[in-house]
């Protein structure tokens with residue numbers, strides 16, 4: 001296991017090793033399996049960042065369930081409406097379904113708040129959030145995370161699905177930016 005890495009112009013050091021991350025994911029999987037026993041929830045994994053979290057979590061969930069993968073597009077609409085976040089790729093009908101969103105990290109919370117609002121418009125039976133990481137100090141809008149892996153300090157991280165300028169998603173440990 002390398003303890004520091006260089007990506008482009010930045011140096012990162014290891015924060016959480018794979019074994020620690022995956023142990024916590026197993027705990028989340030057990031909690032979710034308990035809470036959703038007897039239902040058939042649909043997991044909506046937000047690409048690209050959640051692909052490793054989603055894979056590891058779903059392998060540890062024995063109950064009947066579905067999974068699908070979504071993307072989020074973020075763009076400036078007009079000066080007055082500001083930034084718009086749009087959920088793309090949802091073909092399944094989630095009306096009256098038990099829905100669990102899978103996200104890699106919640107930073108300001110703005111992306112998740114927008115995703116939630118759009119999904120709620122389709123009237124799911126329930127809507128929960130599972131996020132592997134969160135930076136509580138960075139939160140700009142209230143977001144309730146039903147299943148949270150780890151709280152992190154307010155610094156840039158990469159690895160385990162998270163990227164820096166497109167790189168590093170494949171790293172199996174979580175790294176944090178060196179000062």
Ligand code: IMP
Nearest residue numbers: 049106107108109110111156157162163
């Ligand atoms: P938010 O809208 O500020 O909560 O941003 C959420 C998205 O920003 C996440 O899904 C990530 O894709 C990305 N992001 C936020 N913080 C980090 C980080 O420290 N490293 C890599 N990506 C991040």
